[in-house]
Amino acid sequence: MGLQESELTQQLKDESTQAQAFTILVKQYQEQVYWLIRKMVLSHDDANDVLQNTLLHAWNGIKSFRGDAKFSTWLYRIAVNETFTFLANAELKNANTMTDLEDVMVQNLASDEYFEGDEAQIKLQKAILSLPPKQRMVFNMKYFEDKKYEEMEEILGTSVGALKASYHHAVKKIENFILMED
Amino acid sequence: METKSNILDSLKGEKNPFSVPKGYFEGLDPMLQKVIESKEKEVKEVKLEPFYSKLKPWLGVAASVALLVSAIQLISSVSKENVEQARINNTPEEINGIQTKILYTHLEDESIMNYLLSEEE
Numbered sequence: 001m002g003l004q005e006s007e008l009t010q011q012l013k014d015e016s017t018q019a020q021a022f023t024i025l026v027k028q029y030q031e032q033v034y035w036l037i038r039k040m041v042l043s044h045d046d047a048n049d050v051l052q053n054t055l056l057h058a059w060n061g062i063k064s065f066r067g068d069a070k071f072s073t074w075l076y077r078i079a080v081n082e083t084f085t086f087l088a089n090a091e092l093k094n095a096n097t098m099t100d101l102e103d104v105m106v107q108n109l110a111s112d113e114y115f116e117g118d119e120a121q122i123k124l125q126k127a128i129l130s131l132p133p134k135q136r137m138v139f140n141m142k143y144f145e146d147k148k149y150e151e152m153e154e155i156l157g158t159s160v161g162a163l164k165a166s167y168h169h170a171v172k173k174i175e176n177f178i179l180m181e182d
Numbered sequence: 183m184e185t186k187s188n189i190l191d192s193l194k195g196e197k198n199p200f201s202v203p204k205g206y207f208e209g210l211d212p213m214l215q216k217v218i219e220s221k222e223k224e225v226k227e228v229k230l231e232p233f234y235s236k237l238k239p240w241l242g243v244a245a246s247v248a249l250l251v252s253a254i255q256l257i258s259s260v261s262k263e264n265v266e267q268a269r270i271n272n273t274p275e276e277i278n279g280i281q282t283k284i285l286y287t288h289l290e291d292e293s294i295m296n297y298l299l300s301e302e303e
Contacts, residue, residue, distance in 0.1 A: 019218050026214055031207050038200055055217045117199025124193050143194065171190060178189050 009067045018062060026055060029072045032145070033079045039140045040083045040133070042105050042125065044114045050086050054079040069154060076155045080137060087133050102129040127177035131170055138163055139170040 011021035033054060038047035058065075058078050065074055087101075094101040106126050109115050117125070128136055137156065141147045149160040156163070 022218070023214055027210075030210055030214075034202075034207070035200075042200075044200075044202055044206075052213055052217070055214060056220065059217050059220075114201045114203070115199055116201055120193060121196065121199045124190075143190065175189050 005071060009065075009071055012062060012065060012071075013067070022059060022062060025071045026058070026075070029075055030055075032072075033075055036076065036140065036145065037079055037083050039144055040137060041086060042109050042115075043112060046086065050079070050082050053086075054082045057082065073151065073154045080155060083137070084133060102126075105129060123178055123181055124174070126181070127174040130177055131173060135166050135170050138166045139174070142167045143171075 005025070008021045008025050011017040012025075030051070034047060034051050037050045037054070038044065041047050041050060054075070058075055061078075065071070091101050094104060097104075106122065106129060109117075109125060110122060128139060131139060134156075138152065138158075141152050141155075142149075147155075149163050152158070152163050153160050158166070
């Protein structure tokens with residue numbers, strides 16, 4: 001039987017065991033973290049880059065992990081920040097062009113070899129992209145990953161009430177967007 | 183016809199349209215290893231830095247001293263070499279002349295002028 005998360009997080013504080021504990025913990029959550037990033041950036045290559053930056057920042061800042069939050073929550077928080085940073089940089093790079101970043105992302109998605117969605121799925125992604133990044137993150141966490149609002153509160157630093165309202169409005173916007181496109 | 187209440191529900195039930203290259207998650211180990219090694223390398227570099235930065239100001243001083251010592255040694259070795267060479271090839275008078283010439287190169291112009299003026303008197 002493997003080590004419990006509490007034991008592993010204790011081992012993170014000891015320099016002689018932290019690399020091994022970090023590896024075990026990351027392996028438990030890397031797939032979930034990848035999908036959170038991927039649903040935000042859409043392209044696999046970009047998601048891979050953001051995941052790598054997330055792991056790099058997590059490992060470099062391992063001393064700041066005090067263990068009062070779950071390791072997964074801490075890792076998700078870093079992934080969320082890295083994703084927002086990536087999107088902000090992409091927005092800056094795209095600023096000189098006539099096309100919106102969201103339109104570029106949808107166009108790329110349609111020709112992405114790692115996207116097998118039909119027209120309805122592309123329309124859904126287009127609708128999700130019409131949301132501001134933070135609301136998109138809230139929507140993705142709830143809709144695709146079915147995360148609890150309490151966990152989302154810890155990751156995003158937003159109150160449960162505000163998250164519920166944000167998700168509710170996001171659903172309305174997306175439904176309206178899809179109906180208008182039809 | 184789709185209604186507001188069932189659009190998202192119907193799409194949610196569908197298969198994840200996103201995919202990853204074959205074996206992607208299984209192949210993440212090298213990336214994780216690289217991440218861990220990058221910090222170990224960084225720590226080694228950081229540990230070296232204080233030693234180097236403490237030494238840095240003294241390196242300049244040491245280089246200046248070494249340059250000065252080398253310059254002095256070079257001048258004296260050239261002088262000695264000339265005298266030694268002359269001892270082999272030249273007569274005692276010529277040796278004396280060479281020694282005087284070498285000596286003069288170390289004298290300041292003012293001293294030479296004083297010497298010449300005193301001889302004229």
